[in-house]
Amino acid sequence: MFYRKNLPGWERAMRGIGGIMMIAYGLMxxxxxxxGYAIAAAGAVAIATGFLGFCPMCAMVGRRLPSP
Incomplete structure (x- = not known):
């Protein structure tokens, strides 16, 4: 991969759950x-960052996971 994960597992799960809720709210x-479409699009971005484990905005401010 070309990037280093910067989201812990619990936050990845929360982004997935929150993204699903945002899509449902925006469309329903x-x-x-x-x-509604803007909220749904933001939910899709949240799901994508949770799935990949990488958040570009977190990387911009220097957030990193602790090294094992």
């Missing part, structure tokens, strides 16, 4: 609105 509570 605000159907057909730009705000």
């Amino acid at each position: 509570a605000m159907p057909g609105t730009m705000a």
Whole structure:
């Protein structure tokens, strides 16, 4: 891989759960609105960062996992 994971396991799980909730809220509570689509897109990004274990914004501020 070209990147180093910077998210611990518990945070990866929380991002996945939160992303699913954001997608559901955006598409079901605000159907057909730009705000709903924006919330759903943010949820998709949260799921992607949780799945990959790498957050670009965390990397920008220098966040790293402790070395084993």
